[in-house]
Amino acid sequence: MTDIAEPPSAVRDIDHVIVRFAGDSGDGMQLTGDRFTSASALFGNDLATLPDFPAEIRAPQGTLAGVSAFQVQISDHPISTPGDAPNVLIAMNPAALKSDLGRLEAGGTVIVNEDAFTERNLAKAGYDANPLDDDTLAGFTVIQVQMTTLTKEVAKDLGDLGIKPRDAERSKNFFALGLLSWMYTRPTEPTMEWIDAKFAGREGVIAANKAAFNAGHAYGETAELSEHHYQVRPAKLEPGTYTSINGNTALSWGLVAAGELAQVPIFLGSYPITPASDILHELSKHKNFGVRTVQAEDEIAAVGCALGASYGGHIGVTTTSGPGIALKGETIGLAISLELPLVIIDIQRGGPSTGLPTKTEASDLMMAMYGRHGEAPMPIVAAYTPSQCFHAAIEAVRLAVKYRTPVMLLSDGYLANGSAPWKIPDVASLPEIPVDFATEPNQTNEDGEGVFWPYLRDHNLARPWAVPGTPGLMHRIGGLEKEDGTGNVSYSAENHAFMTDVREERIARIADDIPLVEIDGDADADVCVLGWGSTWGAITGAVQRIRSGGDKIAHVHLMHLNPFPKNLGEVLGSFDRVIVPELNMGQLSKLVRAEFLVDAESVTKVMGQPFTAGELEAELRTAVAAKN
Amino acid sequence: MTDVTEVPLTTKADWSSDQEVRWCPGCGDYSILTAMQMLMPELGVARENTVFISGIGCAARFPYYMNTYGMHSIHGRSPAIATGLAVARPDLDVWVVGGDGDMLSIGGNHLIHALRRNVNIKILLFNNQIYGLTKGQYSPTSEQGKVTKSTPFGSLDHPFNPVSLALGAEASFVARTHDMDRKHMQAMFRRAHEHQGSALVEVFQNCNVFNDGAFGAITKKDNREAMLINLDHGQPIRFGADGEKGVICRPNGVAEIVTVADLGADVENQLLVHDETQMDPSRAFALSRLASRPTEPTPMGVFRAVERPEYAGETNAQVAAATAASGPGDLEKLLHSQPTWEV
Structure with a gap:
């Protein structure tokens, strides 16, 4: 062409x-x-x-x-x-x-x-x-x-x-x-x-x-x-085969791909909600990949049947937007307690309540991080371009399966509906998702017989995924606190403290398994822009303009928000100023302040629209100029 | 699917877990558990292919005591979780256990939708007409006017009749039994197990701590003949020590208890002949209305057992049909399925 x-x-x-x-x-x-x-x-x-x-x-x-x-x-x-x-x-x-x-x-x-x-x-x-x-x-x-x-x-x-x-x-x-x-x-x-x-x-x-x-x-x-x-002549992009794709389609295909990579069926439980419904529509087309979709009676049932499918050895996925996440909170907590894989996808929109259903916002980060009762940590992955939703979905599934944990995948209305050219990846280049179902007893009882302990952990602190139908591994799990190892119900104070620590540590250790952050732009700049999610486009545009004017500025963008990449604190600490543009009232800036005691400055926008590069350029120029 | 003939012979002990049972002494749940543990070896199923899913409440502790796969989940959600499991794994026997609060109050929505979908799960609803685990508040099946901790002046709520509700949701299998009759319970559980689709079995269960004797008027041995109306498929509905009572259907569709002697001649043509296979649930519904409280003569047995497409099987049939039509998924092909261009 x-x-x-x-x-x-x-x-x-x-x-x-x-x-x-x-x-x-x-x-x-x-x-x-x-x-x-x-x-x-x-x-x-x-x-x-x-x-x-x-x-x-x-x-x-x-x-x-x-x-x-x-x-x-x-x-x-x-x-x-x-x-x-x-x-x-x-x-x-x-x-x-x-x-x-x-x-x-x-x-x-x-x-x-x-x-x-x-x-x-x-x-x-x-x-x-x-x-x-x-x-x-x-x-x-x-x-x-x-x-x-x-x-x-x-x-x-x-x-x-x-x-x-x-x-x-x-x-x-x-x-x-x-x-x-x-x-x-x-x-x-x-x-x-x-x-x-x-x-x-x-x-x-x-x-x-x-x-x-x-x-x-x-x-x-x-x-x-x-x-x-x-x-407007064709752009000089990296050579390859391209297609134009929006975030929700890319995300759906990422889930299909993850099912293929894991050789485990994808099971979507979903309830229609803007702007997430298109993922349900798209996935329901791909039954020949073994994808099962259930349009549930409500948001709670949607995540419930996804969790039931995960228990049965499928990759349970549920898709929704902020109001749905609020309803799913208790079941996500159950999944954290059961330590089963589950992917929860939040296509964020303006809130609170029904808010701005068709307009974008990225104000569910704190809910993803803390929106459950009890100490209930879970990994958070955030997509940052429409096409990158594909890889973010694969990453969410990889983490869920490997660490037997629910994973929150954040996208937003802007990524969901926005399109961009996508260089179609080589299927062979996609990451492996090994799945390791338990098949044998993992412990010996007093009589020397093999028995199965559902909460005996591997080196990643993940418990075995033993699915019904596996002979000899019958066991009961539930939302009550359970004893380390045996998984039997336990109300012991020491055991609860220990299990709470383990649940925290299991998620924290994922930091060893995700890439370090890389600095785009000038590592020796005084000002660093820290972003997450769909602000990537506007930040990249603004940073390019500032740098092409001869000023120095750095950009760090997060795909993993819990746990943070291991070098994030050190990287942020190396700049005089850290500026965090967000389509919310400053949620990531609060998290990095709390985690790293860094004086992160918040730039916010909650108008149902993404930042423009021009808006951020103006903000960032002021910061850069103040340092000079 | 495990071949039935290959399943090794088991006993009640094989189906009992090593966990100490922690219901109150004298609770009706014990007899239901025993009935189930004794029935299981007779069903010719393997323990590893059997799963019990529950929500929250006294009844919901049930899975801990079965040596099968099991999940004690969260309040009200067990039908939804079981639906996901049954769709993902149609090879399993999935049972759901819950009480009247779990199933009809916080989980009422999931219950009716599981029933209308006709997903292959067997729901045992232990109805004791009270909240036990939270120590004695009225439940959605408590009689109106009930004085409890949360209703010192009497409850104002009109109760659900679980069988009527299930029939209203067009459940394909609906039965009722009670915790004082192991054989009847086992017969109902067996019928539910054999049914293809969702099954609801209401079990009248005595809570001897917070609602003792709620069903005594009908379930005590001496009262049963006069107060339990056994529904037998194909048989005229009669009860009483000498079958002196019967059920007829009025022209307006209302079922009514009569004294058979009052019917005069041609008794057999006037009495209602029970047909559990009738597609229209109206007759079964009429029967479910015979008793408004378990102090009146109350039907027991299978109200409805009809065949209609089962959800998990249909879902998986769509997967198979799509795979047959377009071939197994080809990721490379999917990624190139929209218009593409080369750079």
């Missing part, structure tokens, strides 16, 4: 563009953004996306509450975020313009569907006057197109295929996509093929969508928009 014809002279090369599609929830903006992204991915650009949609499936039409947006940055060089301010805003109605115009870069381009700027829609969006007629858009390049009218016009010959004008109107997002595809010289074939496949058997819809797309494309070509005709 990288061999492209020499563009006509009207085409100007640009190194990146940030496009934001915004419209009503029913306007198909997520689909449009997704198609633009896919075509760009296949073209070979690097890219990052930010779907940004409301919690309501159909909020009142035309209102600010109903605006659904999709931002994508495409570039000819590696990038880490969906961009700061969009260069182009496509506003399909007045509400979209009103809600998203403030994000647009100064002097940026606004493309509006002029037909939607009716008195009624203007009123719904809270405009007293038509912004297309006053100075609202002064300073921007404005392209007004009658998208609805033009889309209906090209569909008027499709009556034979059952397409009425009112149906045709629904294709106007394809008009917008066609126009954008012309403006940025996107290949059109992938979209055509996609329309054929998606709407197979519905000839009228295929014809209407294609006609609208082509009309949009032709409009760009023929109308006087030539100065806006750009090209």
Whole structure:
């Protein structure tokens, strides 16, 4: 796909563009953004996306509450975020313009569907006057197109295929996509093929969508928009085979891969919740990998049946978001007491309570760390890019199986729905996940007979995983405190203290089995940015900008949050200032302060949106400048 | 699946764990445990393929005393945990044990969903109409007006009838027995074991410390003939020392106890003939309403035993069908299943 014809002279090369599609929830903006992204991915650009949609499936039409947006940055060089301010805003109605115009870069381009700027829609969006007629858009390049009218016009010959004008109107997002595809010289074939496949058997819809797309494309070509005709060449990425993947798909595939690597079936117990449901959807497709999925009656049952499956020798997994984790807490505690493998996946969203279901936040770290009664430590793994969710899932399963412990895997709404190109890994390069089921007695009783002690530990302090069906190893486990070794119920004070210590130590020792942190950027800088989770993209972007300006700054990013990598304290201690940007009120900064007595400074954002690189750049520049 | 003929002969001792049983002396749970430990050798199953899962409560200590695999889990969640185990491991016999608080209060949701899914788990609900382990609060099966520590002025709650509830959830197997009759318990447990799908067996169980004699009016030896209505499949429903009482069904669907002599001629055509295999659960439900409290004549036995698709088997059949249709999973292929490009 990288061999492209020499563009006509009207085409100007640009190194990146940030496009934001915004419209009503029913306007198909997520689909449009997704198609633009896919075509760009296949073209070979690097890219990052930010779907940004409301919690309501159909909020009142035309209102600010109903605006659904999709931002994508495409570039000819590696990038880490969906961009700061969009260069182009496509506003399909007045509400979209009103809600998203403030994000647009100064002097940026606004493309509006002029037909939607009716008195009624203007009123719904809270405009007293038509912004297309006053100075609202002064300073921007404005392209007004009658998208609805033009889309209906090209569909008027499709009556034979059952397409009425009112149906045709629904294709106007394809008009917008066609126009954008012309403006940025996107290949059109992938979209055509996609329309054929998606709407197979519905000839009228295929014809209407294609006609609208082509009309949009032709409009760009023929109308006087030539100065806006750009090209973003393919990015020079590491050689390999790439696919565009979002976090939830990558995470699902990571689980499937982990099942294959362990040669143990994956068992998902899940209850639908935004933004985690897509993992349930994806995994339920892959039954031929031996994956079992149960859509349980509630969050508690979901983790319960996952734990029951783990007890039976499967890899129990449960997926949810913050509210679900709150409900699963007691069962996670049971899993900690039973010392069975279990993977709990939290696709974080804004809280507390129902909060912002479709908006991102990373405010469940403390709940992952401490959100259970009793002393109940568990490992925490955090994904940091959409594609890295694949590896994070494998790592979570590896730890769960090896140490017979529940593992919390944290992702968030931004990673879950955002996509980026992914160099598909070589399957042979994936880590092994050895599984060691107990098959023999492990102790001898007074009579010299072999007996089985369920809490006799290996060198990792992990107890044997003896699954029902194994002759001779019958044993009982439960949530009551049990005696070291025999596993019999024990209320002994000394034993409880000992078992508490062992549970703590078993998790702490995982630090010997995870990579040390590495410093990105300048190890001799005064300022270090410490991040975790999806802030990786914005921090990386900000650090690159600061360093390219000649200033020094270091970046350390955590994938393991419990236990911390062994060298983290030492590394943080080697900098004068440690700055911790988080999409919460400073949870990691509190943890590192407590653990290492380091004076970590918190930079927080809880607006349902990821940091932009620009925001962090400004914060970090201040810190860097203060040191100079 | 272990071949039945290969299972070595066992005795009650083989099925008893080495743990000291710690129920209160005189608790009805002892007789249920003994019934189970004595029945197991007769079922032709292997100990290693048998699992008891429980929640919290007195009854929930049951797994500790069986020399099988077992899990004493958390309050109310045992049907969910057992569902996961049964789906992952359809080769196992999975039993669930819990009390009325565990199963009907904190775990009510899991119970009804396990029953509607028809997953192959056998649920023994020890109903003593009281909270024992927390020392005597009223339970969701306690009679209205019951004076307990938490209801000094009498409870206001209307109780559940566990059999009605299970039938309402369209459980494919529902039975009732009581802790004073080992043979009957064993017959019901055996039927549950043989059933393909979820089974609920309500066991009236005496809590001699906090609710002593709750079932005495019907389960004491001398009272049984007059007060227990034995349900026998295919037989007219009659009870009493000389079968002098019977059950008829009114045109409005309500089941009613009558004196047989009052029916006049053609008795057999008027008495309700019990059919546990009837797909529509309405008749079984009507029978479950005959007694509102265990002080009135109360049906015992199998209310319903019907065949419908079993969840774990169906889940695993989907796995097998998908594997047959698309071949065993190929990770390489999966990772390349979306559009790709080369750099």
